[in-house]
Amino acid sequence: MGSCLSAQLKLQTSCHDGKVASATTPPRPLSQDDILRSTNLKSFSFNVLKTATRSFRPDSVLGEGGFGMVFKGWIDEQNVTAAKPGTRTVIAVKILNQNGLQGHREWLTEINYLGQLKHPNLVQLIGYCIEGDKRLLVYEFVSRGSLENHLFKRGCRPLSWSQRLKVALGAAKGLAYLHSPEANVIYRDFKCSNILIDYEYNAKLSDFGLAKDGPVDGKSHVTTRVMGTYGYAAPEYMASGHLSERNDIYSFGVVLLEILTGRPCIDKNRPSNEKKLVDFAKPYLTSRRILQIMDRRIDGQYASDVAMRVAALAKKCLAVRPKDRPTANELVEALEQLQEPQKGSCIRRK
The missing domain is CATH 1.10.510.10 (Transferase(Phosphotransferase) domain 1)
Structure with missing residues (x-):
């Protein structure tokens, strides 16, 4: 379940093109730098998230979607460092699958919205990682899953x-x-x-x-x-x-x-x-x-x-x-x- 709309819809579709054709949409940050600067999100290094998830071990996997795999981890939010399992803040880390259905545009869109919108019934985005071709997102851990x-x-x-x-x-x-x-x-x-x-x-x-x-x-x-x-x-x-x-x-x-x-x-x-x-x-x-x-x-x-x-x-x-x-x-x-x-x-x- 949850596959992106495809040829089944008999329409030209794309999971990598999210531009709105209308010129009436309100302005939002357009460049990657603007989007990242417009939020209060924490910037994590790849090595910190690798350590936090115990090197993305299979037994840390929480799920998988169009974006990629999601792993459970632990961090020290204040110091933006990894923490020992069972201590500090529990997180869910999404790592972009370069061959997946969603890509860099969707990664930025997620940051653009969840970096600014706050509500008890929206998942909290804590931070992100961008290093070379690596794209990751760090969320609050929601204990009972989907x-x-x-x-x-x-x-x-x-x-x-x-x-x-x-x-x-x-x-x-x-x-x-x-x-x-x-x-x-x-x-x-x-x-x-x-x-x-x-x-x-x-x-x-x-x-x-x-x-x-x-x-x-x-x-x-x-x-x-x-x-x-x-x-x-x-x-x-x-x-x-x-x-x-x-x-x-x-x-x-x-x-x-x-x-x-x-x-x-x-x-x-x-x-x-x-x-x-x-x-x-x-x-x-x-x-x-x-x-x-x-x-x-x-x-x-x-x-x-x-x-x-x-x-x-x-x-x-x-x-x-x-x-x-x-x-x-x-x-x-x-x-x-x-x-x-x-x-x-x-x-x-x-």
Whole structure:
């Protein structure tokens, strides 16, 4: 899961070209030096990060994405030096794969956004390393890993219903901040592998290599080359390249379906009519039909009326017309109401 959009979209796509065609986007630092100077991030040497991760040992690997491998390490933040395992600050280090799907442009984009945006539901970027052809990013360590792992990885403890609702709310809050006038960012790659979960099950959005400045001057969208993740990207964006905040809302709806059903958005191992989760699940998003496809691992944990309300919210997010989708703030409001102690009978299937 999580491959960049490719020829499957029947559009010219690129995972290395993130320029916005519109001339109306607000100014941001353009040069590498300007971007690096505009942040308060720490600059690490490669040797420090190599020591901090115990030479990027296989047993330090936390995961792998389009950017490259992610390793666990330990640093002394104050002195910008490596620390002994189990001491000081725990970090996650991404090291750019030169042959990967994302490159230097995305590395800089990540620094440009996370170096300036601060919110409890965004992962914290601590620093970076640039030496020769080496590109690394240093993040806070988020202990429970990704939502993707908890929903789909064998051997990973599945989230309870209440934990899923908490994660969904935290992710919505992160998205609402990005869409706010303060940040004015279109995420463009909202998916469960980019939602990290901390020890207390707070969600933190990560991976901003594909993010874009939002529209200004009353414009409804910016026009871009299509980039993102197949199965999560909104249909109008795939068809035209028109990018708006409501594209992120569509992706949020896909994640809600994954949370409800425990199924990934694309599953090639299922029958042809079930391979794409949105197409399969949409007919079930009305009234009690959603109960037929709920994740069996959370049987007995939810009230039927609450599950139906989450399904109805997902359906709104997946509306064909972008203007019919809720805003991120409306998502937060709806999900906050569902965090209250649930009333009604819980459903347990035989």
